[in-house]
Amino acid sequence: MEEWVGFKWHEYITRQALGEFPEHAVCLKDEARTLGVLFRALGGDPALSLVTAEPRHFQIRRRLLQKLAGTHRKFELAWRDDQSLRLPERLALFPDKQLNRELYLWLAALAATDSQEHPDWFTANQQRVQHLLAHWPGLETMYQRLVRHTLQWRPDPDSLPEAEAQRERALRQALIHPGSVTRLPRATTDPWPVILWLYPVLGKGKVSGQVIDDDANSRPGGLAKKNKRRQAERVDGFDRDQGLMIFRLESLFSWTEFIPVDRAGDDTEEEDAEAVADDMDMISISSDRRETSSAIKFDLDLPSEENDDLRLGPGIHLPEWDWRSQGYREKFCCLQPMLSRDAVPSPLPEALKRPAQRLRRQFSALKPLKQWQRRQTEGDELDLDACLDREVQHRRGSGVIDQKLFRRCQLSQRDLACLILADVSLSTDTYINNHQRVIDITRDGLQLLSEALQASRDPFALFAFSSRRRDHVRFHHIKGFDEAYTDISRGRIQALEPGYYTRMGAAIRQATRLLQARHEHQKILLLLTDGKPNDLDLYEGRYGVEDTRMAVQEAHKAGLTPFCVTIDDDASEYLPYVFGSNNFVVIRDPAQLPLQLPKLYMNLTR
Structure with a gap:
């Protein structure tokens, strides 16, 4: 009983001390899509991910009730860096749900401004607000409404010591009239957080010398994910x-x-x-x-050469894009073509025979068909309609008589080639629905798509990739363009095993080179993956995303059609930036991937 009373008392005191309105709370996860669209529409960096901000420690002057409840020591405030835009996970500061939602919108708009960053946090935010309102004057009404409610949330200057009161009045003046205050007075405590402004990057700067920053070595997460840094x-x-x-x-x-x-x-x-x-x-x-x-449950070190797959040649050196220097690192990656050592010729698995038969019937309609070309000067046989027209013209005495009296039979060709590139990194070892691994679904998808393409007679090639740092990007050869799809290819697909990481840019560049050597008019690069590009070294976060995006752009410039098929639920965060809004698809039910792949290919090449 004593514990229950103590718990209820603590809950009551905490609720009173917070001064929030939980019934009007708005969560970042619910507003993430809208905020992402707004941020990019106002010119924000499309490569940034939207994640939750971690609490910052403040040494502010607290009331007795706040001290008893232990609140107001940490605040989630907005900030951004080269990797992500970080916003509070939940907002319930105002007694109106629409106001809390507008606060999210304002912070996203403010983060999208590209104004010159001033070294002083206080001045930089005033300049950022001025810049935003000058370019988007329609936000002025919303900003003034947020300022009025923010001032009610802040402490009354008359209740503070003189030094803190002067500082609080300066902050209020800067909020009401941005740019009107040039210097923030100093005090022994931290200023009360300014929820309408962006704060410095954690680990790179402090506000008034009192804010305790957290560790700056965390990695950016996905859209509205909880990815907090700790001290x-x-x-x-x-x-x-x-x-x-x-x-x-x-x-x-x-x-x-x-x-x-x-x-x-x-x-x-x-x-x-x-x-x-x-x-x-x-x-x-x-x-x-x-x-x-x-x-540690697995070892990511490379196996010895006698226990590894066969290496085809010494390796291929490829460049990599460094977005920070806006330039290529020439010969930075070593891509190693490989052939499975343990693969044995295998027939199509029994479970896939019926859907494969159905797909072969559907795709056989795409085979080259005989078409008669009429009114030719020479050909296989006479064109009766042309001969009849010529006789009519002769009897009428026409001066010009058509001499094209033959017709010729010609096969209509689908002038396209496709290269399928599958991600077989260690993440494909995870289970879907507790009974089937991602790698198993990938194998089935590759086999069914190959059966369909064989029936359509479209030239195609199959490769898979994984990586362990830049000096070892594994590029598994399954089937080349000039090879027939036989039990040997089926055995290589079934021998695929997950391992290592996902250096996607190097694999796409090599696939682009192979497709460029083809003479077909339409060249499709079809990528199958289950997550973001990553590796053990610096190939993580924005670096990997930017390199992959540049590799996709190189493929577009080479006349290819890159298209990504993924089962990653968070793909909408980064794939529109990497592949474009119309060049990817997310399979929500991974178990449907094998049956969906042929349909996607048919729609893509129709």
Whole structure:
């Protein structure tokens, strides 16, 4: 009973201290699509992902009720960097749901401005607001409405000490009339957060010298995903033999307050580890790997050459696009063509024979058909209609008599070639619906599509790829354009196994080179994948996305038609930027991929 009363009391005090309106709350996940469209429409960088902002620590002057409840020590505020735009996960500051939604819209619009970044946070935000309102004056009414309600949320200057009161009046003046205040007065505490402004990148700057920044080494996540940074410190290895008591009673740690985190560890048995991390002000990280090394469930090191697939040649050196320097790194990647060592000729699996038979009937209609070309000067036989017209013209005494009296039979050709490129990285080892792996679905899709293309007689090639850093991009040869699709090709498909990572740009560049050598008029590059480009080295986040986008643009310039088929639910965050809005499709039910692929190909080549 005492625990229940204490819990209810804490819940009541916390609710009163927060001063929010939970019944009018708006969540970022619900507004993400609208905010993304607005951000890009106003000129925001389309490569940025939209994610939730992590709390920042502030040392502000708190009221007694806020101290009792332990609130108002952390605030989620908007900021952006080269990788992502970060917004609060939830807004409930105003007593109107529409106002909270407008606050999201304002922050997204403000982040889209490309005004000159001033080194001073206070001045930079005023300039950014002036720039936005000058270019989009229709936002003025919404901004003034948000300012009025924001001032009601902020502390009253008359209730603050003199130095803090001067600073608060300066902030209020800067919000009402942006650009009218040139300097923010100093005080011993942090200023109350300005929810209408963007804050510096975590780890690169501080507001008034008092905000405690979190670690800046996190990676950008997907659209409106919870991907928060935490403050960390590096410590020596944790000696379990000494127990939890370390020198002094003040140094007593609970198990949840000292978690020996190792970067190489993959899993944890503590189910509430994320919740514990959210409550911690500091996470200590050591380099002690005595126990976590045993938790690694797979080894990503390359196998020995005698146990690996056959290498076809010494490797191909390819460039890579570095978006930061806006230039290519020449011969930066080494792509290694490979052939499965363990593949054995295999027939089509029994489960695929019936759908394959149906697809062969449908695609056989795309075979070259005989067409008669009429009124030819020479040909296989006389054109009776042309001969009859000539006789009529002769009897009428026409001066010009048509001499094209023959017809010729010619086969109509589909002038196209297709290269299918499949992602076989380690992520394809995951299970769908608890009984089928992504790699199994990919194999079935490749086999059914190949059966259909063989029936249509369209030239096609099959390759798969994975990578382990830039010096080893694995490019698996399954079927070349000049090879027949036989049990040998089927065996190579069935021998595909998941492993390593997804350096997508290098694989697309090699596929582009192979397609460029074809003489067909229409050349299609069909990419099958289950996630974003990534690798162990710097090929992560925006770097990988930008390189893949540049490789796709190179394919377009070469006259190819790149098209991406994915089962990634978050693909709408980055694929429109990489492939274009009409050059990709997301298969919501991955189990339907094998049957959907031939239909997509038919629509693509119709």
